[in-house]
Amino acid sequence: MLLIPAENAINWKRPPWMTLGLMLACFLMFVFYQSDDERLYGEAIEAYLEADLQSLEAPAYEDYLQRKIRLDGQDDLVSRLQDFNALQEQNEQGWIAVTLLFDAEFYQYLLSNRDVIWAPAQRQAWTEQRSQIQQQYVDQLSSNQLGLIPAELSLYTLITYQFLHGGWGHLIGNLVFLFLLGFTVEKALGSARFLMAYLFCGAVSGLVFTAFSLGSAVPLVGASGSISGLMGMYVAIYGLQKIRFFYFVGVYFNYFRAPALAMLPVWLGKEIYDYWFAGATGIAYMAHAGGLVAGAGLVWLLGRSWLQVKEEFYEPAETEQDERFTTGYAQAMASLGRMEFDLARRQFEALRAHYPDRTVLLEHLYKLSRLRPDLPAYRDYARELMNESLTRRQPERTIEVWAEYMKAGESHAPLDPEDHNRVLFTCLKNDDLKSAERAFERLRSAGDKALAGEACRLLAEEFEKRQVTPKARHYRQLMANGV
Structure with a gap:
């Protein structure tokens, strides 16, 4: 029976680079380093028979x-x-x-x-x-060079044996499980801590195997002990939270939900049972058991310190976020349709707290704030939308919001000189000299002579380029008079 956790879907916008790197390392070790084993096997048998x-x-x-x-x-x-x-x-x-x-x-x-x-x-x-x-x-042979031999235990083989495999079936099976478990645990811990925890679980797994195989000359190879550590970490990270598990029995497969930690004693019990009763299968059951305990133990002991799960790991998946956003947005728009503006504003604010990158929410909040131009919220949202539009390279929208605020909100809460100056530069870049002049007048009336003087010089140069002599002379005269 096959039983594995399947709670998360991979986000290819943020690939699990360390997991993919470990998979590649195992593959390259098998294809290149272990490729000489076939020749050694053949020549050894030939010499033995001879x-x-x-x-x-x-x-x-x-x-x-x-x-x-x-x-x-x-x-x-x-x-x-x-x-x-x-x-x-x-x-x-x-x-x-x-x-x-x-x-x-x-x-x-x-x-x-x-x-x-x-x-x-x-x-x-x-x-x-x-x-x-x-x-x-x-x-x-690679297994005797870098495999873990209990009778000849050495520190470096506690790491190297994790990258060797006994055949294509062994390799492919382990790589599939490494990917299925690794991308979730790496997302939770971060690449560097994931790698250290992975190798540590593999080392503990090797030590447990050695303890139950004292004096054995049979080498242990494969990443299954490390992968068992990932399984232990996986369920320990979720704790008692119910998550999805995939199971396969015979030809039947399906999913079920259960508390994550409930599966740990099931897996552990299966490995111990198989160790005592499955017979000589060539599978290192106690190495798997050791990896499971090591993985879960690491999270339990260090989960509040060095091995703390990253906060973004618990954020909803992208598809789930889209569904939540769509539902919340529809509710806010319904409130607008009923003219329940205060309720709509609160709903848009709540949505924006969770989805700060959705500009459409800022647009709605700005428009709602225009209903009461005498309140500070209108000035705040106007400035924020202007800056957001500049960031998104939408200069026309920046100028438009500024112009709207000049008509409705400037008399209640004037913008800062820096705001007018930013709009003036935007107008010049957008070849909108008429709006640039209006921004200059607002900047000049704001009383910042340094900014006004620099803006005056830019306007004079811009009109000179266009050979609009009267305008250029006007701004040169203002500069001479100290603006």
């Missing part, structure tokens, strides 16, 4: 499996023993070589018991030939 080492190791392998079944109670190895006997009956030398050559724990068993298993001559021949194949080929 040395006829299977004739020495096959009987020992049967005894090795029987001991583990009989003495250690590992009943899950019965099927492996049966499969191996079938290979011998069918004389499948190539598959026999693969089974014997790449069983790391069996090789350690042979090294520890070679004095008992073989006579001196056989032991010497086996040691020379097998050690050469091991050093030249097997030890050079």
